Amino acid sequence: MNLENYFISQFKNAHIGDDGALVGSAVYSKDAFFEDVHFKKEWMSYYQIATKAMMINISDAIAMNAKPKYALLSVAMPKSMTMKEMRELASGFEDTAAKYGIEIIGGDTIGNIKLDITITIISEADKPLRRQGLRKGYLVAHTGKLGRSAKELRRLANLGKIHKSSKFVDIRLRDKFVSKASRYLKCGMDISDGLFSDLGKLSSANRLGFNFYKRIPKRVGCSGEEYEMLFGFDKRDKKALFRVAKLCRTSITIVAQSARKNYKNRCKAHHF
Template sequence: MNKEDYFIKQFSKNKIIGDDGAVIGKYVYSQDAFFENVHFKKEWMSLKQIAYKSMIVNISDAIVMNAIPKYALLSVAIPKTYSNEDLKELAKGFKKAAMQFDIEIIGGDTISNEKLDISITIVSKTNKPVYRNGIKKNDLVCFTGTLGESKRDLNRLFNNEKVSNKSKFIKPKLKQDFFYEIAPLINAAMDISDGLFFDLEKLSQQSKVGFEFFYEIDEFRGTSGEEYEILFAFDEKNKNKIEEIAKKHKVKLNIFAKAKKGKYETKAKKHHF
């Protein structure tokens, strides 16, 4: 068990922990850290891109729970060396994401630190949350879009190569309109942040099911993290409706597995930098 999981286990009597967000009444709370040298290196992205991505990865958690993000709290640790121009760029990135998703930045904390470390809390509203634990036996399991781009671009960045500003690794693209429309038709969902195989393991643990793959997914794609594609499961009877909604929103669907009795564990090694 890695240290993060061991630490979380200390609180595990609490059933709310373990999903993308915590549901309390009609509100969903999600909090994620976005730290320099843990989630990004400053050479890789502009400050505006960093701030924007830090918001988007948090907003993604809200969306896949079928919640509408409403408010954000930003805790930003800022290096002493940053100029006012740098701070403006950072603020622009936060505000760009806030505007795009109609989120109000309501507070937080700003401190002076050695590196740029961001923690964001998103408060969202939902009428019917979608959890990770709702998969039923024989449900079809699907992910959106394509996988592998983020891992490819992360590798390039590690090799000091350039990547496109449009790369999903730099600028994740969320599929909120598609997701909100399929939400009533699905049984479980999460975003692909650690990589498909690792995220499937979490779904397996939460829903207490295994998965029978329809085709092989290679390790490169299966371990590409920070894709922010959506991984979800649904009853076969809703397949046509979901495919229609996907077509309308131009979202590619990959129905790659079926839920079955048992459990799913991957042997792939988690990428840590």
């Protein structure tokens, strides 16, 4: 049993089930970024830690075709952190927020034995993109290339080093593509838990399975923290969608066609 899904199932309301909670035209999203769970301080600078913590949260807004506006930060930090390290952490938050036009409006700080970060992003969405909307026969695709994040995580876990432009620390969001292609996208979400796991979420939301065009290796399909877009669209819009992708310099890979069948996720749970 997936314990994360079990716990989430205890809260039943219409706002749960997407990358963020849609309330009116506002989208509220929140993600945690905890030391020794999501990262080790030996792997990243404090600036990189803050930047990634912000980016994984902004990704939820982008995935719903929402414009992030405000952020609330909760930072639990060791008392051993120096003022220089605190300034570096704050600069990472501020610079990333400024890049996306986000105002940091408050939050909370407490002492802790390690560095734990949670961020709430408040966004506006005129035409929100949700996980529901997939129909039988629609094509399912993702942006970019998958598999690098897990590969780089394994390298770090084995005491190796990665480049500063590595996908594990330097996340590139697809905001331009999502915005310009929104008229063609019928459903969507970001790939945070891995392609196979996130296809499972689309499957549950739409009660559909998938006919894959070719076999996808587990090392690719189970690679989490990719933060590419996973989306469904009508095959009649394929040419138009690929034109938009080309204009946005975004590569697209069609992996499957939706079908009335069961789907089974081949990956282990990431969070428990």
